[in-house]
Amino acid sequence: MSDEKAYQVLARKYRPQTFADLIGQEAMVRTLKNAFAADRIAHAFVMTGVRGVGKTTTARIIAKGLNCVGPDGTGGPTTEPCGQCEPCRAIAEGRHVDVLEMDAASRTGVGDIREIIDSVHYRAASARFKVYIIDEVHMLSTAAFNALLKTLEEPPAHVKFIFATTEIRKVPVTVLSRCQRFDLKRIEPEVMMAHLAKVADLEGAKLAPDAFALITRAAEGSVRDAMSLMDQAIAHGAGETTGDQVRAMLGLADRGRTLDLFNLIMQGDAATALSELSAQYADGADPMAVLRDLAEITHWISVIKINPAAAEDPTTPPDEQTRGQDMASRLPMRALTRMWQMLLKAIEEVALAPNAMMAAEMAVIRLTHVADLPDPETLVKKLQDNPRPPDGGGIAGGAPAGGGTVHAPRLAPVHSAPTRGPTMTATAPALAEGQLQVYASFASVIELIRAKRDMLLLNEVETGLRLARYAPGRIEFEPAPGAKADLAARLGQRLQGWTGARWGVSVVASGGAPTIAETRDNTLSEVRAEAAENPLVQAILTAFPGARISDVRSPEAITAEAAEAALPQAEPEADDDWDPFEE
Numbered sequence: 001m002s003d004e005k006a007y008q009v010l011a012r013k014y015r016p017q018t019f020a021d022l023i024g025q026e027a028m029v030r031t032l033k034n035a036f037a038a039d040r041i042a043h044a045f046v047m048t049g050v051r052g053v054g055k056t057t058t059a060r061i062i063a064k065g066l067n068c069v070g071p072d073g074t075g076g077p078t079t080e081p082c083g084q085c086e087p088c089r090a091i092a093e094g095r096h097v098d099v100l101e102m103d104a105a106s107r108t109g110v111g112d113i114r115e116i117i118d119s120v121h122y123r124a125a126s127a128r129f130k131v132y133i134i135d136e137v138h139m140l141s142t143a144a145f146n147a148l149l150k151t152l153e154e155p156p157a158h159v160k161f162i163f164a165t166t167e168i169r170k171v172p173v174t175v176l177s178r179c180q181r182f183d184l185k186r187i188e189p190e191v192m193m194a195h196l197a198k199v200a201d202l203e204g205a206k207l208a209p210d211a212f213a214l215i216t217r218a219a220e221g222s223v224r225d226a227m228s229l230m231d232q233a234i235a236h237g238a239g240e241t242t243g244d245q246v247r248a249m250l251g252l253a254d255r256g257r258t259l260d261l262f263n264l265i266m267q268g269d270a271a272t273a274l275s276e277l278s279a280q281y282a283d284g285a286d287p288m289a290v291l292r293d294l295a296e297i298t299h300w301i302s303v304i305k306i307n308p309a310a311a312e313d314p315t316t317p318p319d320e321q322t323r324g325q326d327m328a329s330r331l332p333m334r335a336l337t338r339m340w341q342m343l344l345k346a347i348e349e350v351a352l353a354p355n356a357m358m359a360a361e362m363a364v365i366r367l368t369h370v371a372d373l374p375d376p377e378t379l380v381k382k383l384q385d386n387p388r389p390p391d392g393g394g395i396a397g398g399a400p401a402g403g404g405t406v407h408a409p410r411l412a413p414v415h416s417a418p419t420r421g422p423t424m425t426a427t428a429p430a431l432a433e434g435q436l437q438v439y440a441s442f443a444s445v446i447e448l449i450r451a452k453r454d455m456l457l458l459n460e461v462e463t464g465l466r467l468a469r470y471a472p473g474r475i476e477f478e479p480a481p482g483a484k485a486d487l488a489a490r491l492g493q494r495l496q497g498w499t500g501a502r503w504g505v506s507v508v509a510s511g512g513a514p515t516i517a518e519t520r521d522n523t524l525s526e527v528r529a530e531a532a533e534n535p536l537v538q539a540i541l542t543a544f545p546g547a548r549i550s551d552v553r554s555p556e557a558i559t560a561e562a563a564e565a566a567l568p569q570a571e572p573e574a575d576d577d578w579d580p581f582e583e
Contacts, residue, residue, distance in 0.1 A: 011227040014199050016057050017064075017092060019079050023195050023223070024187040025054060031182070033079045036065065041077065042180040044152055044161040046137070048168040049184030052224030055164035058184070059133045062162055063099045064091045067127040077128070087127055098127035104139040113144045117151050120159045130159050137163040138170035145172050152178045186221025189213075189315045195223070196230055205234045210243030213315040218250055251286060258293040259323055261364075265294075266331060266339070270368035277364055287360035288350050295343040297324075302336045304328040335371065342367055373544065436472035436501055445475070445495070446516070452498055460487055466512025474504045478512025527552045 016022045019029045035041055045062065047055040064081040071084045081088050090096035102112070116132055124130040134140075140148075152161060152175065163179065165171055187195075193212045200207050211233060219226035229250070233241045236249045247254060257280055264273040280290060303310045305328040311321045346363030353359035439445055449458045464483030469476040479487065492505040514522070528549050531537050541547050 009228065010199060010203070010231045011052075011224045014202075014227065016054065016061065017083055018081060019061060019065075022054055022058065022061070024191050025058070025184055028058070028182045028184065029079075032062070036077055036079045039077075041066070041160075043155050043159070044163070044179040046163040046165065046168070046171070046176065046179040046181050047184060048165050048181065050186060050220075050222060051166060052219075052222030052226075053184040053186060054223065055166075055184055056133070056135055058182075059135075059162040059164055060091060060099075063096075063129075063131040063133065063160075064088050066129045066131060066160060067091065067096075067098070069128075096127065098124040098129070099131045099133065101133040101135065103136060104134050105136045108139050108141050108144060110141070110143045110147050113140070113147045117147065120151055120156055123158050128158075131162060132159070133162045133164070135164045136166070137175075138165045138167040142172075145175055149174055149178070187223055187226075188221075189216050189313065192216045192219065192221070192223070192226055193314060196226060199227070200230065200234075203234065205230075205237075206240040207233065207237070207246075208240065208242045210317060211241050211246040213317070214243055214246045214250065214252070217315045218252075248284070251284075251289060252293070254280075254285075255293065255320060258290065258297060259320065259327075261290070262294055262297050263327070265364060265367045266327075266335065266371050268368050268371040270365055273364050273368055274361055277361060281357055287356040288347065291343060291347050291350060291360060291363065295340065295347065298336055298340045298343060300324060301328050301331065302333065302340070305331070305333060305336070338370065339367065342370070436499065439472050439499070442467055442470040442475070445470075448498060449494070452494075454494065457490065457494060460484065461491065462516040464515065465491075466515055468508045468512045473501060474506075476506045476508050478508050478510060480512075480515050480518075524552070 019032065022029060045059070047058055049055055061081070064083075064087070065079050066077050067087040068078055068081040069075050069085045069087060070078075070082050073085065075082070075085075083089070083092070087096060091099050094101065100116075102116075120130070120132075122130075155161065161179070163171075163175075168176075168181075168183075193216050196207075196212050196215060207230070215226055215229045215233060218229060229246075233246050233249060237245050244254075257276065261273060261276045261280070264276060277287075277290065281287060300310070301324055304324050308325065308328070311325050311328075313321070316324070342363070346360070346366075349363065350356050350359040439448070446458070446461065449461060460483065464480045464487055466478040466480050467475070468478055475491070477488075479485075488505040488507050492503045495503040495505075513519075531549055531552050532541070537549065
């Protein structure tokens with residue numbers, strides 16, 4: 001067996017051994033130093049934060065500080081463990097008998113916690129304090145948390161608990177209230193890049209500045225992720241590692257080319273944008289990664305537009321900062337927010353599509369299509385420059401073109417009473433005079449059917465009944481094409497059942513007026529045609545190719561809808577007489 005020391009990854013080799021080595025957590029370090037100096041050391045700590053920011057490392061440093069005796073063996077608790085005494089070396093190597101580190105992800109039950117509860121009563125074998133470090137504590141079961149509560153609240157003086165978790169919300173509040181909580185934050189890009197450069201110098205590795213920037217951006221504030229990526233980049237570069245090599249290693253598209261693609265999309269140049277996307281795909285870029293980079297650039301430019309200082313990101317090269325500031329000054333916020341929403345939808349589609357590249361190309365086509373559409377502010381300015389139509393040339397009594405809303409007359413119920421045609425059947429019994437005067441018009445019959453909520457009959461009457469003659473108690477109609485043969489019999493039966501009087505409903509061969517549905521459709525078509533002649537509507541249809549008039553409403557209808565929406569919703573009243581035991 002070789003006596004050579006096995007290679008140790010950078011994340012373990014350069015793991016902080018003292019609080020001085022811990023980067024980016026100044027607030028927590030200051031609190032712990034003051035607590036140690038004043039001898040106000042809590043019996044339980046909980047460390048929370050994202051992956052790789054130093055939760056377990058901090059727990060081990062605290063354990064070493066509690067048990068450090070100094071090089072001469074006479075030292076007390078300190079925030080600057082010497083790293084030379086036996087307790088410090090044993091804890092660093094993970095072999096100290098009184099510092100027990102447990103992974104709650106694999107030991108979640110009450111039985112595992114019972115072992116801790118049974119052992120806390122015994123003093124430490126060789127250290128000053130017996131320290132229990134429980135990593136990923138949120139993975140403990142509810143019963144395990146409950147079993148730990150009493151011991152956690154009043155542990156023996158020689159026992160300290162240190163918990164670490166990435167999901168602090170899953171830890172019961174009864175546990176959190178018994179611990180001092182420290183929230184470890186993500187490492188800032190400037191601090192991360194300086195730390196990576198320091199480690200690279202110690203390793204004798206050469207990395208380009210843009211390589212450090214790419215690694216820092218990909219690590220998202222995690223030191224462990226950054227160290228692992230740099231370890232991989234050093235091996236990948238086999239000498240001096242460049243930004244292009246790191247980008248290829250991470251599977252990222254060239255950010256400069258992504259900015260080019262973003263610019264082409266915002267210019268509405270679909271052909272060139274598709275060519276650029278195809279070129280990036282041919283060079284090995286993942287379509288999903290390209291869309292995500294586009295979304296990241298959209299967010300970045302939007303933030304720069306609100307806060308120009310955001311462009312001064314140390315992980316962004318100066319030329320990209322300049323391009324971002326230029327785009328932020330040119331692009332409207334509405335276009336950026338629209339781009340963001342459509343990219344989110346496109347990313348979902350690419351993830352589900354059988355061919356990611358096809359879905360990405362369709363997304364780029366949609367994005368370029370809407371890029372040159374005017375925003376509402378620009379459209380209003382263009383429309384305001386148009387001349388107003390002459391009086392009476394608009395809709396709803398000559399509404400001005402600059403009014404911004406197109407109105408049409410309210411559609412009234414249709415009543416028809418044309419001349420009587422030849423009769424096929426006529427069977428109406430004599431009725432007492434005045435018995436059915438409340439149904440003076442056919443419109444009142446329609447309202448009766450609607451009030452009775454017989455929607456099937458109402459639809460048949462509106463679409464299949466061409467009224468020839470109407471009198472209270474008597475209806476003559478010509479069936480429309482598609483009308484059911486028993487419509488007359490069923491209508492007479494329903495009206496008799498609802499009114500208590502006999503109705504004569506007859507069918508004639510000709511002479512019927514258009515049905516209610518036909519009249520309504522004709523009227524709506526006329527109103528739409530009239531609306532389409534309005535200069536304001538024409539300007540809108542020109543500005544938005546493919547748009548169409550879907551509905552035309554009168555001012556009275558809009559007012560009625562607004563009044564109805566403004567009415568308070570009545571809450572259902574409780575039934576005071578309700579008896580839960582009543583059958």
